[in-house]
Amino acid sequence: MAKLLKKTLGLLVLMMAVFTLTSCGQSSQTNVYQNSKEAKKIVWGVKSDTKLFGLVNIKNGKTEGFDIDIAKAITKKMFGKDAKAEFVATTAKTKVPLLKNNSIDAVAATMTITPERKKILDFTKPYFGAGQSILVKKGSSIKGINDLNKKGTQVMAVKGTTAVDNIHKYAPKAKVLELDDYAQAFSALKSGQGIAMTTDNGILFGIAKENPNYQVVGGAFTNEPYGLAVDKGQTEMRDHMNKALDEIKADGTYTKLVKKWFGSIPGFDLKEAEE
Amino acid sequence: MSILAQAFSWINLRFLLEGLWVTIEVSLISIVLSFIIGLVFGIIRYSKIKFISGIVGFIIDIIRNLPLLLLFFFTYFALPQIGLRTSPMSASIIALVVFESAMLAEIVRSGILAVNKGQMEGARANGLTYWQAMRHIVIPQALFKMIPPIVSQFISLIKDTSLATVILLPELLYHAQIIYGQNTNYMLPMYLIIAVMYFVVCFALSVVAKKLEKRFG
């Protein structure tokens, strides 16, 4: 028995030593802008489960949405008409590590600009103005964020989103159940695992459009300006993305895209969304 | 009934079959690579070479005792930090190969142990070196004994591939989730049909494994 314990302990210590060593070995930073320019290609981290922003089309397997169109427009503005935008499916949980480890060049995935995230990533100017809201079943007694602030209330949110922190702040008594993506969170709401689902209004309107038994209530209780993100220190990439963003706003592409995706959504304020 | 008909439309079925194909493709590549690596590590462990056998044993023990889910995170998030850009596909294959070759190494080792000791001694007495005896006498016999457990590992590999949804590998479960994420009325039909698909593939393989066991076991 003592031998057993000694062996286990020895293994654990050795392993920790190995891991600590490997996790210290950071790779040197590459210049994403120069690499992308050479390849004429930007690898974007996008959503695959979010209606209106980034959703896989089952007919052809391609991802479609506002974020996708913005990313394509920016890529073409930056590196010319024949430049390629490549898309990698991400979730709120995976996009930061993937940016950090160079698996993707930039993120266009309903990502709110926050002070915490700014410490580790570089953001462009906002390209979409969302606000956090609440989705409930029609006829629910929940009318707004304050109704959620009760003990025993369970609210669905997605791991790694600002919604998780905001609920802790605005409705501290509610318990948050964190799921991996929006499809899972909404499935859980529909299965009655919680009384409401919370995230940005644009995403919730997308779900409500397809599921008429559900509605967005209480309006937006936070400001969630979406930005395109790159890894910290990729300022050259960010500056060029900002310039491209200005250009697509100036030539009308941007407004056209906002109308294309959000023009027909009842209850959605286009003025609020445009940045 | 109409919900079922809509859920199992050709478009959805095709999307699911694409997912199933990714599941099988990833599993096949992984089992072949794991077998090769597992064979090497199993032999190293068996032959008790100083230090190397110890270190290999140590690594195998660590890997065997970690949840596979963690390995997916490491291969997808950590490997690129040392310069290896991985996609969901390559990250999944690497994670599965790391995990399965640790499992197979143990199977190989016990397969070799199960071959009668007298065989090695006989071969050595006839003038073969240790490695010659291994290669021509011991390992070929051990391989027959290993076939059934390897097929069982392959079955768990196919099931384990579903965990790769966590890094968004477009396999069967992930494709089903995309479909019912867009229309939640399809939840039940989707889970039923993917359960049937997994079952058919895995059950068929387990029947093969049983047949092989009767023959070689």
Add this chain to the structure above:
Amino acid sequence: MIHVLVNNWQVFLSGFFNTVLCSILALFFSLVIGSGFAIMETFQNKFLSGFARAYIELFRNIPLLVITMFFYVVFPQYFFTISGFAAGTIGLTLYTSSFIAETVRAGIQSIDIGQMEGARSNGLTYWQAMKNIILPQAFVLVIPPLGNQFVNLIKNSSVLAFVAGFDLMYQGDSLASQTFDTINTYLVVGVLYLIITLPLSYYMKHLENKLS
């Protein structure tokens, strides 16, 4: 890596506790259910043994994650809501019980048929013989493989992370996506799993050597 553990030890502790709790619950129930089906499969009655066989084959050949997700999202739509922890524990129990049933059945069948016949001819009923002669021997034989199933069960309990089961993996996941210190967080999670699984699997190896 140490700082992640020090700063968030309560989070890891509660996750660790839930992982252990769920594993113990699932182990208990899957032992009971698994042994039940193993015995049932040895029955003469074709219908009962066939039913046991079907149960075992069904849950052995469907991924654990699919079973668990089914109980988390599909089951509540037609019956009643169950928490992620419960759905995960049920999924683990069903999945593991099929493997335990296989193991126990192999144990029972490896006991010499002569023993059953001998016991019967000495006036014991089928159940008395099963309970007093066959099962005790079978269980000693299957302890090492059962131990391995338990190690697998603990590792597999990480599926709770998919259904907000508040286990070790879920807590690590949640923490990593808030602090962005992904790799260090998962390293802590890994070490915490190994603290349970490594000693257990060494002990099982030790036991196996002793028994054989």
